[in-house]
Amino acid sequence: MEFSLIDRIRERTAQGRDDVRLGIGDDAALLAVPAGQELAVAIDTLVEGVHFPQGTSAADIGWKALAVNLSDLAAMGATPAWALLALTLPHADPSFIDGLATGFAQLAQPYRLALVGGDTTRGALTLSVVVHGFVPPGKALLRSAAQVGDSVFVTGTLGDAAAGLKLVQQHANDTDARAGYLIDRLNRPAPRVAAGLALRGYANACIDISDGLLADLGHICASSKVGAEIDASLLPRSSALLDLFDDAASRDFALSGGDDYELCFTVSAQHVAAVQASLARLGCGATRIGRIVEGDRVRVRDAAGQWLEPEHRGWDHFGA
Amino acid sequence: MEFSLIDRIRERTAQGRDDVRLGIGDDAALLAVPAGQELAVAIDTLVEGVHFPQGTSAADIGWKALAVNLSDLAAMGATPAWALLALTLPHADPSFIDGLATGFAQLAQPYRLALVGGDTTRGALTLSVVVHGFVPPGKALLRSAAQVGDSVFVTGTLGDAAAGLKLVQQHANDTDARAGYLIDRLNRPAPRVAAGLALRGYANACIDISDGLLADLGHICASSKVGAEIDASLLPRSSALLDLFDDAASRDFALSGGDDYELCFTVSAQHVAAVQASLARLGCGATRIGRIVEGDRVRVRDAAGQWLEPEHRGWDHFGA
Numbered sequence: 306m307e308f309s310l311i312d313r314i315r316e317r318t319a320q321g322r323d324d325v326r327l328g329i330g331d332d333a334a335l336l337a338v339p340a341g342q343e344l345a346v347a348i349d350t351l352v353e354g355v356h357f358p359q360g361t362s363a364a365d366i367g368w369k370a371l372a373v374n375l376s377d378l379a380a381m382g383a384t385p386a387w388a389l390l391a392l393t394l395p396h397a398d399p400s401f402i403d404g405l406a407t408g409f410a411q412l413a414q415p416y417r418l419a420l421v422g423g424d425t426t427r428g429a430l431t432l433s434v435v436v437h438g439f440v441p442p443g444k445a446l447l448r449s450a451a452q453v454g455d456s457v458f459v460t461g462t463l464g465d466a467a468a469g470l471k472l473v474q475q476h477a478n479d480t481d482a483r484a485g486y487l488i489d490r491l492n493r494p495a496p497r498v499a500a501g502l503a504l505r506g507y508a509n510a511c512i513d514i515s516d517g518l519l520a521d522l523g524h525i526c527a528s529s530k531v532g533a534e535i536d537a538s539l540l541p542r543s544s545a546l547l548d549l550f551d552d553a554a555s556r557d558f559a560l561s562g563g564d565d566y567e568l569c570f571t572v573s574a575q576h577v578a579a580v581q582a583s584l585a586r587l588g589c590g591a592t593r594i595g596r597i598v599e600g601d602r603v604r605v606r607d608a609a610g611q612w613l614e615p616e617h618r619g620w621d622h623f624g625a
Numbered sequence: 626m627e628f629s630l631i632d633r634i635r636e637r638t639a640q641g642r643d644d645v646r647l648g649i650g651d652d653a654a655l656l657a658v659p660a661g662q663e664l665a666v667a668i669d670t671l672v673e674g675v676h677f678p679q680g681t682s683a684a685d686i687g688w689k690a691l692a693v694n695l696s697d698l699a700a701m702g703a704t705p706a707w708a709l710l711a712l713t714l715p716h717a718d719p720s721f722i723d724g725l726a727t728g729f730a731q732l733a734q735p736y737r738l739a740l741v742g743g744d745t746t747r748g749a750l751t752l753s754v755v756v757h758g759f760v761p762p763g764k765a766l767l768r769s770a771a772q773v774g775d776s777v778f779v780t781g782t783l784g785d786a787a788a789g790l791k792l793v794q795q796h797a798n799d800t801d802a803r804a805g806y807l808i809d810r811l812n813r814p815a816p817r818v819a820a821g822l823a824l825r826g827y828a829n830a831c832i833d834i835s836d837g838l839l840a841d842l843g844h845i846c847a848s849s850k851v852g853a854e855i856d857a858s859l860l861p862r863s864s865a866l867l868d869l870f871d872d873a874a875s876r877d878f879a880l881s882g883g884d885d886y887e888l889c890f891t892v893s894a895q896h897v898a899a900v901q902a903s904l905a906r907l908g909c910g911a912t913r914i915g916r917i918v919e920g921d922r923v924r925v926r927d928a929a930g931q932w933l934e935p936e937h938r939g940w941d942h943f944g945a
Contacts (some may be wrong), residue, residue: 326663330768330848332832332833333665333701333756333758333765335665335760335765338664340660343656344655344658345656346653346656347653347742348710349744350744350746350753351746352713352746380652381652391753393670422666422667427675429749429751431748433668433670433711433744433753435755445655449651528651
């Protein structure tokens with residue numbers, strides 16, 4: 306079982322990277338980090354029923370397991386290079402394994418990412434992926450580098466994945482193009498790798514939005530020892546989200562829904578124009594949603610300028 | 626939950642490795658591979674009830690999850706440096722987490738291994754560990770480098786872990802020192818890192834024995850396109866194993882029991898004396914058990930010089 310899965314992915318992903326000195330098939334892979342580069346390494350696990358709903362297709366699971374990890378590299382401004390996959394499966398179903406391999410490889414290919422190691426075991430469906438990327442010393446985007454006065458930006462639109470999950474849970478009709486779009490945002494997140502690379506040298510702090518904007522911006526604030534003020538009216542929301550959910554629900558999804566895998570980053574005034582132009586060229590755009598202030602809290606203001614109370618923010622778990 | 630576990634391990638493992646530029650706490654770790662070294666990377670997963678029996682102590686689980694991975698680095702002749710841990714747990718039990726952290730750290734400390742990343746999720750008890758080590762280019766010990774005429778060696782003794790598992794399954798009295806020894810060999814395997822380093826430049830092929838001698842030596846043969854002949858009478862067996870099990874059972878454990886995490890390696894005639902002296906100094910010893918021949922099979926001879934039939938080898942799954 307082990308080699309059939311791993312080999313199926315390997316066959317479909319980058320061959321012949323000359324930094325892979327020895328790939329799958331021995332006790333360990335042998336890899337060469339290019340001179341003058343540091344290695345960025347991240348690991349994330351997806352468990353069925355926790356990180357993706359039961360019934361998610363094998364291909365979507367394979368894609369997402371890699372996507373959430375590439376998103377971590379994106380948030381560091383690192384160039385993806387290699388991955389390892391630890392897969393636990395209840396039984397060896399060839400079509401399921403083939404689907405997983407297909408989804409994983411579809412995302413890996415454009416990045417020339419090489420699968421260099423893997424392990425397959427029997428048990429409840431769980432995928433742990435480790436990704437390795439390269440970043441020049443001192444150029445990584447850290448959570449800890451936000452400065453008071455920075456503008457806070459996010460890429461793309463927020464809340465789509467949480468709305469997609471709601472629709473899946475409601476067994477919504479996904480032949481509706483808008484519902485299909487939101488569910489696709491849940492199942493096939495597109496890690497913002499190109500945006501992360503473009504932000505090197507321009508953004509101060511950066512994080513990817515996996516737990517929800519308020520939680521993840523809160524991580525930037527905690528690491529940087531600053532606060533943040535967000536204007537709810539500035540949150541970028543897709544037309545599909547605004548069509549299918551009312552303003553309050555879509556705002557809550559945008560503030561505290563997780564799984565969007567957009568980047569949240571802070572930029573000092575002199576770089577704002579360059580960042581906006583650069584990300585517009587990449588097609589994902591970047592929206593200014595607030596600013597970094599002194600303090601230690603993330604506060605959210607509504608369109609009338611009133612601070613929202615925690616119970617209206619949908620993120621009580623995060624503290625006030 | 627996530628940070629409490631990961632932090633507990635981090636607190637107890639190497640701080641201040643200057644090749645860890647950024648450790649746990651951001652989207653990815655930032656690491657610097659020393660100039661002139663390649664990176665060896667391996668991943669292995671342990672699932673409760675599959676890779677360790679239910680009832681195994683948390684500390685033993687934490688130790689073993691790291692040990693099986695360090696054993697992969699040992700088999701490559703790599704120096705351990707960094708690890709990441711993905712842990713899936715049914716519920717957050719502080720004493721269990723503390724035990725895991727203790728066992729993991731006990732093994733990590735002597736290697737100055739730094740935990741640089743982790744992820745904790747909820748689900749059936751599963752641990753995936755990724756280890757990174759260093760090896761000079763061209764010096765790694767590969768499965769594919771066995772030569773006809775090489776002697777086949779193993780470190781330590783074989784069959785102890787499989788015997789230990791049998792005793793656990795039989796609810797044996799582990800106050801018997803011999804039973805305790807065998808169960809400890811199952812729960813606390815000592816990866817042969819120093820032996821792997823000592824073999825660089827001397828051994829041709831090397832693998833660690835996780836699936837059992839015959840299966841793992843079979844991997845060397847398949848990768849190297851050679852065969853092997855083993856003398857069952859030469860298999861190193863501990864006195865505890867020989868005391869508690871009869872000759873046939875202990876031979877089967879030694880041939881096909883997994884989980885020993887000893888090294889199996891091949892050495893050309895001119896290096897045999899140097900290897901034996903070197904591993905004797907390390908205290909694990911090395912026993913010559915057979916030789917590499919032309920062909921594609923692993924064959925086993927009994928003390929009378931008769932080839933054992935597959936049904937007597939206990940490794941039918943491996944093919945004849």
